[in-house]
Structures are given as structure tokens and as C-alpha cells.
Amino acid sequence: MILQRVHFPFFMSLLLLGTFFFSCTRSESSINKATSETAYHKYITPAEDFYAKGVYDSAYYYYNQIRTKSDAKTDGDKIVYSLLKMAAIQQTQGDYVGSEATATEALPFFQQTTEAQYKVAIYNTLGINYQHLFDYANAIRYYQKASALADTPLQKAVIQNNIAVVYMEQQHYKQAIQLLTVLSQSPIARNNLEHQARVLDNLGYCYFKIQDSRSSAYLKKALAIHQQLQFDYGLITSYSNLAKYYQKSQPQLAFSYAQQSYAKATAIQSTDDRLSALALLMEVSSPSQLRNYTKCYLQLNDSISKVKQIAKNQFAKIKYDATQERNENLQLKAEKAENALALAQQRFNNYLLFFILLLVLIAVVLLYFYLKNKSKKEKQAAIYESETRIAKKLHDELANDVYQTIAFAETQDLHNPIQKETLLDNLDKIYTRTRNISRENSSIGxxxxxxxxxxxxxxxxxxxxxxxxxxxxxxxxxxxxxxxxxxxxxxxxxxxxxxxxxxxxxxxxxxxxxxxxxxxxxxxxxxxxxxxxxxxxxxxxxxxxxxxxxxxxxxxxxxxxxxxxxxxxxxxx
Known part of the structure; x- marks a missing residue:
């Protein structure tokens, strides 16, 4: 079993939400209250440029420079903003433990004057991280904090949807349905098609999990909206959910949807979505296709793990270097050591889990081929036994009768009515026995x-x-x-x-x-x-x-x- 659940693409919408919050335009009145000579002005332009281009290691370095060189007493908003961006970068690279630690650093800088959108973004980021780390209680707690401070109905609705996804992760589908039903009937859903499709997809998936017949209609409507909007991440989710929906009832259709999900994820170069789609293809593919998809999954997963590990190491080094420059006190160094230990433990647990999953997968494949080979041998033995039995019947019950009848026909005068009648009786007996053997071995409707x-x-x-x-x-x-x-x-x-x-x-x-x-x-x-x-x-x-x-x-x-x-x-x- 892989960590990405069937509604994994919903997490991408959460990340996009975080990006939406983070990329808000800087306001000179709310963010930059210091003079043009501060470190903020020196580093913010390259940080934003590298972030927009997806060069995350460089962007992370410059945001960290703003964090370390700003005055904690007077530049609280600038520190919060830089930590937001750093946490978003770590989250994008799959470093949820590091992202949680970075986002948590921003909490002590919250003041009454801190802009609400920054608090919403921090809480939402923490909710996403805890959700990925399976700490659902904290995930809901921070989503609720974000929802309470959201300053637009759409933001509040999207965060409520995030809470519903946590319920889905916990398999509390009825709670999720109650929340999603309210969201689907709100004016926000009617006025924003992207949000409407996301809610309907989640609602359809919940109904599917509780075997409610309404599932199909919701999933198909969500797919239609995603196709209308040409929203790639939404299409990946819709195809994936429909593949799960048809997995048992229509395997070929399920396989087709899984292929479409994988093709779309590949087209937009979303590695995590590709991995999730491959896992789904492994479930719905035929035995002859399973090997190729398994090989592709393992190769991609290994590649992703390496890339994420490199990114984690880079971020850790950038932070460490900046920390050294600031000459942190012994208490802060001890906290960093504890965080590094927790990160190492998490990394070890991830590798251990991956190794166990790999062993389980290999065992399942070997068991499958063993059972298949065993079934084939049993069928061959049954066929051989049936053929032997039929041959014995033909020899014991028919061969002697046929031979005696032939001998009778050769030695007797068949023009004699009595001899002719005897021959016909013998042939009738042979016919009856032949018919009985045929019936015993004929196909059965x-x-x-x-x-x-x-x-x-x-x-x-x-x-x-x-x-x-x-x-x-x-x-x-x-x-x-x-x-x-x-x-x-x-x-x-x-x-x-x-x-x-x-x-x-x-x-x-x-x-x-x-x-x-x-x-x-x-x-x-x-x-x-x-x-x-x-x-x-x-x-x-x-x-x-x-x-x-x-x-x-x-x-x-x-x-x-x-x-x-x-x-x-x-x-x-």
C-alpha cells in the first residue's frame, strides 16, 4: 500500500491554495514598513524571481536571508512572509516535517497587526503538513483556525473542503458528506466551477466508499466540469476516482480511466500524480501488464525519493549555514539537533516502510505466479484423468461389443430375419452406451x-x-x-x-x-x-x-x- 490515497490529487489543490495565499502582491503599506535600505529590499526581488521560475533552492536561500537578517522586534511581517515561502517550498518538495517546523517558527511573530491573509496561509500550510504526516487531529485544528480568519467566502469554502478531505482520510465518510453537501449547495460552488468540481469529486468519492448509488452522477459531473475548464489537476483526480469506481464492475473501463489519469499526470510532469496513477494501474491492469507498471512505479518512486532527499539536504544546509552566521545560543542549537534527529528518524521510517512495501509486493507477485502455476497443473491433471476415464469406458464398454457385433455380422446370415434382428439389437445397445458416455462428458449449461x-x-x-x-x-x-x-x-x-x-x-x-x-x-x-x-x-x-x-x-x-x-x-x- 502506498501513502498517496485515491484522492491524493486533492492535496495538489491544497498546495495550489497555499500558493494562492503566498503569491499575494506585496503592499508597501502592509509588508514593507522599513526603509529601502533594509535587507528585505536587498533579497526580496531575487527570492521572488527564483520562486516564480521554480528554482526553489535559490529562492529558499534568499527567503532565509530575509528571515535571518530582519529584526524580530520591528520586522515581524517580513519574517512571517519569508517563513511562509520557505515552508511552501519545502512542502512542494515533499519535506513535510521540515515545512511544519518552518511554518511553526512563524507563530511567535503573530501580532494583532499581522495581516489575516498571512495567518490564514500559515495555518493552512500547517494543516496540509499534518495531513500528510497523518496527524489528523492537528490538521483539522489548524484548518479550523484558517477558516475562522479567512477574509473571503471562497477561501473559507476551500478550507472547509480541506477539512472534509481529512475526514475522508480518516474514513469518516458520513461526516465528510455532511460538510461537502453544504458546500455543494452554497452560492460559492455555483459561482466558482473549479471549487464546485472539487467538492463534487470529493462527494462522489465518499458516496462510492459507502456504496451509495449517487456516487456515479457526482463523479461524472465533476469530470465534465474539469473537462470544460481544462483543469489538468482536476482531470487527474476525476479519472483516478472513476477508475476506482469501475474497478470491480467494469475492469476495462477502470483501466481506461487509470491510463488517462497517468497520461495527464505525465503531460504536466507531475511526478507525484504519475506515481499515484501507476499505483492505480497496478491494481486494475491484467497480469501481463502488471509487471511493466510495477517496474515503472518502482523506478519512478526511487527517482522521486532521491530528488526529494537532495532537496531536503539542500534546505537543511541553507538553514544551518544561516544559523551559524547568527551565532545562535545553545538552547536553539539543541532544538535544531532535536529537529534533525526527528527528521532522520522520519527518513529512516520512510526507507523502512518502502523496503517493507517492496518485500510485500515481491511476495504478492511470487504468490500470484505460484498459484497460477498450481491451478494450471491441477487443470491438466483433471483433463488427463477425464481422458483416461473416457478411454477406459470406451475400451471396457464398447470395444468388446463392437468386436463381437462385427464378428456376428461376418459369420451370420443377415438375410435371416432373426439374425438381422439380433444384429440390430446389438447395434442399438452400442448406440445407447455411446450416447450415455457422450452425455456423461458433454458440456453442461x-x-x-x-x-x-x-x-x-x-x-x-x-x-x-x-x-x-x-x-x-x-x-x-x-x-x-x-x-x-x-x-x-x-x-x-x-x-x-x-x-x-x-x-x-x-x-x-x-x-x-x-x-x-x-x-x-x-x-x-x-x-x-x-x-x-x-x-x-x-x-x-x-x-x-x-x-x-x-x-x-x-x-x-x-x-x-x-x-x-x-x-x-x-x-x-
Missing amino acids: TGASYEMALKEMLSGFSSSRVQVIVKDISTIPWDKIAEEQKIALYRVLQELLVNMKKHSQGSFVVLRFEMNAKAFLVHYSDNGIGMSHPIPSKNGLRNVENRILTIGGSIIFDTSSSKGLKIQLTFPK
């Missing part, structure tokens, strides 16, 4: 006519010598019985009656059908010689046992009775 075919087969064993009685066969809901169970049951009863006809010397057979809460049963009994006498051929009963075991059933022979044979067949429901 498992559809609506199965019950009738089963009755006809059972009644076919009745004769002037033996009476076959069938009870309660119509009480069984045959349309709910698996196809392989129907076939196995047909052959098992056929084997038992053939064995009875050959060896039991009985005059009647009773077959009673029964179903309980866990299984359905067939009770067989006859008044023959029973199990206490030697049975000339054990192949029939061995075939019965093998067939039942292949579908997880069981057979019980009642040896306590001195007369006749009693058998109970049990099949899992």
Missing part, C-alpha cells in the same frame, strides 16, 4: 435451464430395477449458485449414480437438496450394499472427492449404517 437439465440427468438413472427419488430440488435458488459449483455438482451426482448403478445392488436412491445460512447441502442415500462391502472401482468416489475439494466443499460418508450408503455433500454458499 449453467443458465436458466440448469435445474431442468439436472432433473433430466438424475431421472435418466431410473429404470425397472432402480428408482431415483429427488426431493426439494426446486427450493434451491440456482441463479445464485456459482457456475463452477453447478458444473461440479452435476458431475458429482452423475459419478455417484454411475457408481451406484455399477456396484450398490440397490433398488432405490434418494437425493434431498437443502440450503442453510452458510452453505447448501445434498443428502444421498441408497439401500445397496454400502461401504462395508468392497467396491470394485474406487475411481468414481475419488473423482467425487476431487471435484468437491476444487470448489472448497466437503464430503462425509456415513459408515455407521449397516445397510446402504449415506453421503452428505456440502458446498460453500
Whole structure:
């Protein structure tokens, strides 16, 4: 199992929200209250330029220069802004522990005069980090703080959606549905299509998880809006959710949506989304495709891990160097050491988790191929045994009769009506035996006519010598019985009656059908010689046992009775 859940693309919308907050235009009246000679003016332009170009290590360096060279007493807003940007960069690079530590550094600088948008952005960033670190209680707490300070209805609605996603992460789908339903019916959702699609996608996913039929409509509507807006991240989410929705009911359609999610993530070069889409493709792909997707997933995951690790090391070094320049006191150095230890522990845990997941994946693949090979051998053995049995029947029951009939035809005067009638009787017997062998090995229809075919087969064993009685066969809901169970049951009863006809010397057979809460049963009994006498051929009963075991059933022979044979067949429901 990978850490990115099925609604992982929703996190991208959270990051975009954070970026929206962070990229607000600097106001000379609210941000820059110092003179043009301050360190802020010296470093802010290169920091913003590098950030806009995606050169995050350089941007991080210049924002850190603003943080370390600003006066904590007079430049609180500038420090908060630089920490916001640094936390956003670390978050973008997947360093959630480092981002949480950086964002937390901004909290002591909050004053009554600090702009609300900065507080909202800090709290929202902390919510995202705790969500990624699976600390859901803190995630909700900081999202609620951000929502309380949000100064526009859209910001508040987006943050409420973030809270709903946390509920989804906790599998509290009913709580998420209550919140998302309110959001979907608000004027904000009607006026902002991107937000509406995001809410509908989350709502559709929640309904899917609780198996509510409304899921499909919401997911499809969200997809239509994302297609209308040509919003790439939203399309990735919609395709992914629809693939999950159709995974069991329509595997081919699920595979198609998973491919579209992967193609879109690849087109916009979103590595995390590509990784999530590959994981989904591994779940919905055929065995022949699984190996390629698994290989691609492992390669990409390894590459991402290396890139993120390099970025984490760079950020750590930049901070460390700046800290050295400021000659921090021993207490601050001790705190940094604790943070580094926690980061190392987190990194170790991540590597350990990845290694365990890799081992599990390898074990699953090996188990799959082992079971597949085992199933193939069992099928081959069954085919061989069936062919051997048919060959023996042809030899024992037909070969001698055919030979004797040929000899009769060659040596007798067929113009004699009596001899001719004898020949015809012999041919009719051969035809009857041939037809019986054909019926025993012909294909079995498992559809609506199965019950009738089963009755006809059972009644076919009745004769002037033996009476076959069938009870309660119509009480069984045959349309709910698996196809392989129907076939196995047909052959098992056929084997038992053939064995009875050959060896039991009985005059009647009773077959009673029964179903309980866990299984359905067939009770067989006859008044023959029973199990206490030697049975000339054990192949029939061995075939019965093998067939039942292949579908997880069981057979019980009642040896306590001195007369006749009693058998109970049990099949899992």
C-alpha cells in the first residue's frame, strides 16, 4: 500500500491554495514598513524571481536571508512572509516535517497587526503538513483556525473542503458528506466551477466508499466540469476516482480511466500524480501488464525519493549555514539537533516502510505466479484423468461389443430375419452406451435451464430395477449458485449414480437438496450394499472427492449404517 490515497490529487489543490495565499502582491503599506535600505529590499526581488521560475533552492536561500537578517522586534511581517515561502517550498518538495517546523517558527511573530491573509496561509500550510504526516487531529485544528480568519467566502469554502478531505482520510465518510453537501449547495460552488468540481469529486468519492448509488452522477459531473475548464489537476483526480469506481464492475473501463489519469499526470510532469496513477494501474491492469507498471512505479518512486532527499539536504544546509552566521545560543542549537534527529528518524521510517512495501509486493507477485502455476497443473491433471476415464469406458464398454457385433455380422446370415434382428439389437445397445458416455462428458449449461437439465440427468438413472427419488430440488435458488459449483455438482451426482448403478445392488436412491445460512447441502442415500462391502472401482468416489475439494466443499460418508450408503455433500454458499 502506498501513502498517496485515491484522492491524493486533492492535496495538489491544497498546495495550489497555499500558493494562492503566498503569491499575494506585496503592499508597501502592509509588508514593507522599513526603509529601502533594509535587507528585505536587498533579497526580496531575487527570492521572488527564483520562486516564480521554480528554482526553489535559490529562492529558499534568499527567503532565509530575509528571515535571518530582519529584526524580530520591528520586522515581524517580513519574517512571517519569508517563513511562509520557505515552508511552501519545502512542502512542494515533499519535506513535510521540515515545512511544519518552518511554518511553526512563524507563530511567535503573530501580532494583532499581522495581516489575516498571512495567518490564514500559515495555518493552512500547517494543516496540509499534518495531513500528510497523518496527524489528523492537528490538521483539522489548524484548518479550523484558517477558516475562522479567512477574509473571503471562497477561501473559507476551500478550507472547509480541506477539512472534509481529512475526514475522508480518516474514513469518516458520513461526516465528510455532511460538510461537502453544504458546500455543494452554497452560492460559492455555483459561482466558482473549479471549487464546485472539487467538492463534487470529493462527494462522489465518499458516496462510492459507502456504496451509495449517487456516487456515479457526482463523479461524472465533476469530470465534465474539469473537462470544460481544462483543469489538468482536476482531470487527474476525476479519472483516478472513476477508475476506482469501475474497478470491480467494469475492469476495462477502470483501466481506461487509470491510463488517462497517468497520461495527464505525465503531460504536466507531475511526478507525484504519475506515481499515484501507476499505483492505480497496478491494481486494475491484467497480469501481463502488471509487471511493466510495477517496474515503472518502482523506478519512478526511487527517482522521486532521491530528488526529494537532495532537496531536503539542500534546505537543511541553507538553514544551518544561516544559523551559524547568527551565532545562535545553545538552547536553539539543541532544538535544531532535536529537529534533525526527528527528521532522520522520519527518513529512516520512510526507507523502512518502502523496503517493507517492496518485500510485500515481491511476495504478492511470487504468490500470484505460484498459484497460477498450481491451478494450471491441477487443470491438466483433471483433463488427463477425464481422458483416461473416457478411454477406459470406451475400451471396457464398447470395444468388446463392437468386436463381437462385427464378428456376428461376418459369420451370420443377415438375410435371416432373426439374425438381422439380433444384429440390430446389438447395434442399438452400442448406440445407447455411446450416447450415455457422450452425455456423461458433454458440456453442461449453467443458465436458466440448469435445474431442468439436472432433473433430466438424475431421472435418466431410473429404470425397472432402480428408482431415483429427488426431493426439494426446486427450493434451491440456482441463479445464485456459482457456475463452477453447478458444473461440479452435476458431475458429482452423475459419478455417484454411475457408481451406484455399477456396484450398490440397490433398488432405490434418494437425493434431498437443502440450503442453510452458510452453505447448501445434498443428502444421498441408497439401500445397496454400502461401504462395508468392497467396491470394485474406487475411481468414481475419488473423482467425487476431487471435484468437491476444487470448489472448497466437503464430503462425509456415513459408515455407521449397516445397510446402504449415506453421503452428505456440502458446498460453500
